[in-house]
Amino acid sequence: QIFRSVFLLIQMLFLLHTMLTVSNYIILHLIPVTIIKDNGLNAKNRKKVMPDLFTEPPVVDPIYEANAYCNIPNITEHGFEGHAPPDHRLLSVHVMIRHGDRYPLYAIPKTKRPAIDCILAPDRKPSHPHLEAFVNHMSKPTKGHMDSSLNGLPRYPSHSVCETGELTQTGVVQHLLNGQHLRDIYIRKHKLLPSDWTTKHLYVESTGKSRTLQSGLALLYSLLPDFEWQKLVIRHQWSTIFCSSSCDCPMRNHYLEEEQRRQYNLRMKNSQLEQTYVDMAKIVGVPTRQLRAANPIDSLLCHFCHNISFPCTESGCIDREHFKVIKAHQLEDEQERREKKLYYKYALLATHPLLNQTVSRMHHVLRGKKEEVFALYSAHDVTVSPVLNALGLLEARFPRFAARLIFELWQGPKNKNYFIRILYNGDDVTFQTSFCRKHNRHSKWPLCPFENFASFVQKEMFAVFNSTDYYDACHRRVF
Ligand SMILES: *[C@@H]1O[C@H](CO)[C@@H](O)[C@H](O)[C@H]1NC(C)=O
Ligand SMILES: *[C@@H]1O[C@H](CO)[C@@H](O)[C@H](O)[C@H]1NC(C)=O
Ligand SMILES: *[C@@H]1O[C@H](CO)[C@@H](O)[C@H](O)[C@H]1NC(C)=O
Numbered sequence: 001q002i003f004r005s006v007f008l009l010i011q012m013l014f015l016l017h018t019m020l021t022v023s024n025y026i027i028l029h030l031i032p033v034t035i036i037k038d039n040g041l042n043a044k045n046r047k048k049v050m051p052d053l054f055t056e057p058p059v060v061d062p063i064y065e066a067n068a069y070c071n072i073p074n075i076t077e078h079g080f081e082g083h084a085p086p087d088h089r090l091l092s093v094h095v096m097i098r099h100g101d102r103y104p105l106y107a108i109p110k111t112k113r114p115a116i117d118c119i120l121a122p123d124r125k126p127s128h129p130h131l132e133a134f135v136n137h138m139s140k141p142t143k144g145h146m147d148s149s150l151n152g153l154p155r156y157p158s159h160s161v162c163e164t165g166e167l168t169q170t171g172v173v174q175h176l177l178n179g180q181h182l183r184d185i186y187i188r189k190h191k192l193l194p195s196d197w198t199t200k201h202l203y204v205e206s207t208g209k210s211r212t213l214q215s216g217l218a219l220l221y222s223l224l225p226d227f228e229w230q231k232l233v234i235r236h237q238w239s240t241i242f243c244s245s246s247c248d249c250p251m252r253n254h255y256l257e258e259e260q261r262r263q264y265n266l267r268m269k270n271s272q273l274e275q276t277y278v279d280m281a282k283i284v285g286v287p288t289r290q291l292r293a294a295n296p297i298d299s300l301l302c303h304f305c306h307n308i309s310f311p312c313t314e315s316g317c318i319d320r321e322h323f324k325v326i327k328a329h330q331l332e333d334e335q336e337r338r339e340k341k342l343y344y345k346y347a348l349l350a351t352h353p354l355l356n357q358t359v360s361r362m363h364h365v366l367r368g369k370k371e372e373v374f375a376l377y378s379a380h381d382v383t384v385s386p387v388l389n390a391l392g393l394l395e396a397r398f399p400r401f402a403a404r405l406i407f408e409l410w411q412g413p414k415n416k417n418y419f420i421r422i423l424y425n426g427d428d429v430t431f432q433t434s435f436c437r438k439h440n441r442h443s444k445w446p447l448c449p450f451e452n453f454a455s456f457v458q459k460e461m462f463a464v465f466n467s468t469d470y471y472d473a474c475h476r477r478v479f
C-alpha cells in the first residue's frame, strides 16, 4: 500500500514537472512573437504598447506628424523608463532633452507675428500644479552655481509678448511633466539619488540660450522639488553638438556640406514645393527668394501648435495646404537623409565626443564611484537628431518639443554584469540601435550588455570610415 502511494506521488510530481516545463516553453517562445516594441520583461507593458501600434497611421500624414512635433501637454507623461527584471539595480541615468515649445526664430515678412504671451500664468492652459511654485523658486534671489554666461540669463520666461526663440508656458509645462515622470521612476521607485544628495551626484550642462537653461531648470524642479540652489551646478556648453574640447574635426564639416548639397538638390526637384513658395510670396508681397530665406515653416509650426490661424494679408491667407506641402517635404527630406547616409557619417563624427563622455561617466560609476549618477544635457534638435542617427535609430521621429533621450546603466544580479537601456520619449529603443540589434534578448541576458555600447562608441562607430579612432576618422580625407 505504501509503495503504491509513493509511486502515485512520484507520478504526480513527474506530471507537475512536465506541465511546468511545457508552460515555461510556451512563455519563453510566445513572447518573442507577441511583443514587438518593448523588451518583453513586464506583461503590463504589453497592454500599454498595443494601442500605439494600431493608432500609428500607415502612411506619413503631415498633420499627424505636426501634432506629434508640437507635443501638446496632457495630464501626465509616461514611458518605459526604469523597467528591468526585479533583481537588477539602476546605477546611472543620462538624460538628453530638447528644449520645450518656443516662440519662432524667424518671422514671415510683412505679416503679424503670432500673439503669444510668455508670462507664466497658472490659470492659463496648458498649466501644471507646480507652475506657481516653480516661478516662486526661480525668483529666489540665490544664485545657483552656474557658469558666468548662464548666470546672466532669466530663469523663466517673462515677456507679455514672447521674444524670438523664447520658451513659452507650454514649453515649461512640457518639462515640468518630464521631470515629474522621471521623479516617479528614478527617485521614488529606484532611489537613484540618496535623500541627502549633493552637488557631486548631479551633472548638468546647458547651451547658452535661455530656452535650454529654462527647460533644464523646469525638469530639475519637478525631479527634485524645491532643490537647494547651493547644490546645483550648471555648466555652459558653447557647442550645439556638445563637442567640448574635441570639436576639431574637418571630415565632420565635409559630410555636413555634402548633406546640405543633398538637401538643396532634393528641394530643387520638388515643383509643388516651389509653387507653394511662389504662392505664399505673392500673398505676403515679397520676392520668393526672400520668403524662402525666412524659413516660413518655423513660424507656421508655431501657429499650428498654438491653434492660431495662419497669417493673412489683403492679397489672401496662408492656408493649411501651404503648410501641408512644406511639412510633407520636410518628412520626405528626412526619409532621403536616412537613405543617403551622408548625415549618418556627419552624425557619427559629431556625436562621438558626447557619447564618449557618457561611456566614461558610466565606466566610473560601474567601478564603484557614486558620482554624477544623474546627468542632464539641455539641448536642441540639432543635438538630439544626430545622436539618434548615430545610434542607428532610423525609425525615430525628428525630435519634437521637449523630446527626451535617456541612457540607463543597470547592474545584473551577478555583480559583474552591466547593461544599457536606451529610451526615446518613453519608448524602449535599445534593440533598434545598431549595437544591440543583433543581441538575442531571449538568451541568458534579456538586457543589452553595456559593453556593446562602450565598444561601439570607442571603436566600432569609426568602422564606416575604415578607421578605429576619432582623431584618425576626423582627419582622413576620402573623396
Ligand atoms: C495626449 O496627447 C496625445 C497626442 O499628443 C494623444 O494621442 C493622447 O491621447 C493624449 N492623452 C490624453 C490622456 O489626453
Ligand atoms: C482651435 O481654435 C478653434 C477656433 O479658432 C476652436 O474651434 C478649436 O476648438 C480649437 N482647438 C483646440 C484644440 O483648442
Ligand atoms: C574619450 O574619453 C576618454 C576617457 O575619458 C578620454 O581620455 C578621451 O580623450 C575622449 N576622447 C574624445 C575624442 O573625446
Ligand SMILES: *[C@@H]1O[C@H](CO)[C@@H](O)[C@H](O)[C@H]1NC(C)=O
Pocket (backbone or CB within 6 Å): 464, 465, 466, 478
Ligand atoms: C573602406 O575600405 C573599403 C575597402 O578597402 C573601400 O571600398 C571603401 O571605399 C573605404 N571606405 C572609406 C570611407 O574610406
